Amino acid sequence: MAKVPGISTDLGSNQVVEVPADLGDERSVARQLGWGFWLCAGWLALVVILAVLAPILPLADPNKTAVGGRLEGPRSGLWFGADSTGRDVFSLTIWGARISLLVGLIAIVVGFLVGGTVGILAGYFRGWFDKIVSFIFATLLSFPALILAILITTLLGRTVFWISISLGILAIAPVGRLARAQTLVFAEKDFVVAARILGASDRRILTRELLPNVVIPMSALALLGMGIAIVAEGTLAFLGISVADGLSWGKQIFDAGSRATDLQNGPHAALFPIGVVFLTVLALNYAGDRLREVFDAKELAF
Amino acid sequence: MALLDVENLAVTFNTPKGPVYAVSDVSFSVSKGEALGIVGESGSGKSVTVKSLMGLLPRTATIDGTAVYDGFDAFNLPSDRKKHFYGVDVAMVFQNPMTSLNPVKRIGAQLTEGMRFHRKLSREAAKGRAIELLDIVRIPDAAKRLRQYPHELSGGMRQRVVIAMALANDPALLIADEPTTALDVTVQRDILDLLDGLRRDLDMALILITHDLGVVRDRTDRIVVMYGGRLMETAPTATVFSDTAHPYTESLQRSIPDMSTPRGTRLDPIPGSPPDLAVAPAACPFAPRCAYATDECTSALPPLKPTPLSADHSYACFHPRGSAAELAGSM
Numbered sequence: 285m286a287k288v289p290g291i292s293t294d295l296g297s298n299q300v301v302e303v304p305a306d307l308g309d310e311r312s313v314a315r316q317l318g319w320g321f322w323l324c325a326g327w328l329a330l331v332v333i334l335a336v337l338a339p340i341l342p343l344a345d346p347n348k349t350a351v352g353g354r355l356e357g358p359r360s361g362l363w364f365g366a367d368s369t370g371r372d373v374f375s376l377t378i379w380g381a382r383i384s385l386l387v388g389l390i391a392i393v394v395g396f397l398v399g400g401t402v403g404i405l406a407g408y409f410r411g412w413f414d415k416i417v418s419f420i421f422a423t424l425l426s427f428p429a430l431i432l433a434i435l436i437t438t439l440l441g442r443t444v445f446w447i448s449i450s451l452g453i454l455a456i457a458p459v460g461r462l463a464r465a466q467t468l469v470f471a472e473k474d475f476v477v478a479a480r481i482l483g484a485s486d487r488r489i490l491t492r493e494l495l496p497n498v499v500i501p502m503s504a505l506a507l508l509g510m511g512i513a514i515v516a517e518g519t520l521a522f523l524g525i526s527v528a529d530g531l532s533w534g535k536q537i538f539d540a541g542s543r544a545t546d547l548q549n550g551p552h553a554a555l556f557p558i559g560v561v562f563l564t565v566l567a568l569n570y571a572g573d574r575l576r577e578v579f580d581a582k583e584l585a586f
Numbered sequence: 587m588a589l590l591d592v593e594n595l596a597v598t599f600n601t602p603k604g605p606v607y608a609v610s611d612v613s614f615s616v617s618k619g620e621a622l623g624i625v626g627e628s629g630s631g632k633s634v635t636v637k638s639l640m641g642l643l644p645r646t647a648t649i650d651g652t653a654v655y656d657g658f659d660a661f662n663l664p665s666d667r668k669k670h671f672y673g674v675d676v677a678m679v680f681q682n683p684m685t686s687l688n689p690v691k692r693i694g695a696q697l698t699e700g701m702r703f704h705r706k707l708s709r710e711a712a713k714g715r716a717i718e719l720l721d722i723v724r725i726p727d728a729a730k731r732l733r734q735y736p737h738e739l740s741g742g743m744r745q746r747v748v749i750a751m752a753l754a755n756d757p758a759l760l761i762a763d764e765p766t767t768a769l770d771v772t773v774q775r776d777i778l779d780l781l782d783g784l785r786r787d788l789d790m791a792l793i794l795i796t797h798d799l800g801v802v803r804d805r806t807d808r809i810v811v812m813y814g815g816r817l818m819e820t821a822p823t824a825t826v827f828s829d830t831a832h833p834y835t836e837s838l839q840r841s842i843p844d845m846s847t848p849r850g851t852r853l854d855p856i857p858g859s860p861p862d863l864a865v866a867p868a869a870c871p872f873a874p875r876c877a878y879a880t881d882e883c884t885s886a887l888p889p890l891k892p893t894p895l896s897a898d899h900s901y902a903c904f905h906p907r908g909s910a911a912e913l914a915g916s917m
Contacts, residue, residue, distance in 0.1 A: 474686035496690040
């Protein structure tokens with residue numbers, strides 16, 4: 285470490301303590317994340333705002349047919365063109381975002397609340413609880429994900445809630461395993477031991493010492509997971525078992541892309557929503573990766 | 587009167603492969619304000635010894651023997667005393683400052699936590715005390731440090747913070763488990779001198795654990811030399827160097843490089859490797875690596891006995907060196 289002139293402090297005990305130069309922390313976190321991250325964040329913000337404001341935006345009713353001509357191409361006022369029944373593709377995409385994003389969000393929240401909590405507890409307390417939890421995670425992971433999702437949605441109903449829950453259940457095992465592994469890493473560290481010596485309760489150690497350390501690497505997974513859930517909803521829609529009523533990106537792509545002649549005559553009706561899903565999932569992945577990289581740098585520093 | 591009195595401490599780990607005798611028959615005591623060095627190589631049981639005192643051993647460990655701290659049985663503390671014992675009576679500095687601070691919490695939060703918990707200090711009072719502590723461990727610009735994260739400090743700085751945390755509640759006994767092993771050589775000396783100075787200034791007892799005899803040489807009053815979970819020799823620090831009784835202590839000294847050693851001289855390492863602690867102690871653990879070992883050493887356990895010159899200097903060996911050898915021969 286370079287000796288910084290002016291802040292080497294002689295404390296009178298002929299012992300000079302060097303002050304480490306600030307490790308670039310003057311550079312704000314916002315700058316460290318880079319323009320790519322902010323581009324992605326901007327896109328996500330745009331999609332979310334449009335989805336939230338859909339009812340008050342001056343959009344054509346997404347269910348109204350013959351707003352445009354059959355498979356009419358994009359033009360001003362009909363930016364994404366019209367689909368085979370003449371519905372406004374732009375309006376469909378924005379209304380579809382509402383359910384797709386909601387499904388992704390609920391799924392990942394369920395996965396994190398259940399998987400994260402159970403994983404951290406298993407990694408901290410070990411013993412029989414850990415054995416049972418690890419077995420359940422392994423069982424969940426060994427199920428073909430799609431079959432499990434189909435099973436749950438068919439049994440419980442094709443509502444937004446149950447589809448989100450079924451995708452959330454799929455997220456429990458991978459999220460839980462990561463949470464457990466991270467907890468194992470940190471539970472062994474001396475600062476946890478030190479907290480215990482100081483008389484901290486298990487609850488305090490879990491919430492104050494371990495949770496902040498486990499949450500950072502997992503925040504990236506949350507964004508990645510949301511992307512995966514959105515795509516998974518699309519897959520369910522393509523199998524015709526997504527939300528029974530209401531619009532989603534998956535359903536929209538399925539409607540527009542399942543007939544070969546439609547796809548040949550007016551590919552835009554499928555390509556626009558596909559492009560939006562692609563950009564949204566890409567943005568979620570990239571933003572998640574950047575967050576992990578920037579915050580992991582702090583971990584590398586020790 | 588001794589502040590801490592450990593008698594016949596034995597720690598056995600029950601593993602699936604059978605018991606491991608990590609510490610056997612270890613006794614020592616620390617007086618108020620005294621510095622004790624526990625010296626030994628990896629696996630000699632020095633860390634297990636202090637971990638047993640701090641209640642940090644896993645449940646698979648069984649502890650025998652007694653440890654009396656200030657009139658209390660440290661292994662069976664009354665519950666109202668327990669909270670006070672850890673962190674207030676006895677504090678600990680760990681080996682690796684990289685892992686003993688929480689990477690996502692500010693220095694200030696970590697420093698004030700213990701005192702707010704134990705002393706019910708207000709946020710403001712705790713902050714004032716934290717700044718005072720950072721001054722004590724010679725970290726400049728303390729107010730600014732409180733807002734920093736551990737990764738913004740160097741290793742030596744972090745170890746100073748860890749020491750400050752240990753001092754937060756004015757412990758009567760500070761246990762430092764290899765506090766400089768993970769640090770740069772240039773920083774090691776600063777940290778050791780800091781610990782030594784703090785002990786004198788704050789009149790606190792110190793147990794300094796190390797594998798390096800050189801580290802404890804000028805900084806402790808007494809030394810306990812451990813090997814294979816057993817106590818090999820214990821004496822006032824000067825005596826350990828001037829009148830070494832145990833061949834193991836002698837070998838340890840020979841493996842320290844010295845400024846006066848001529849260039850090109852090879853250090854004298856101890857041949858062989860540490861003993862297997864899964865074998866029940868029945869012979870001198872050092873016998874297989876000892877130049878003076880005889881059949882007696884491999885068939886019986888040498889008892890710990892005082893040297894003829896001083897009751898304060900004990901060793902566990904059938905073939906002692908130094909004055910113990912001469913006087914034993916003449917008797």
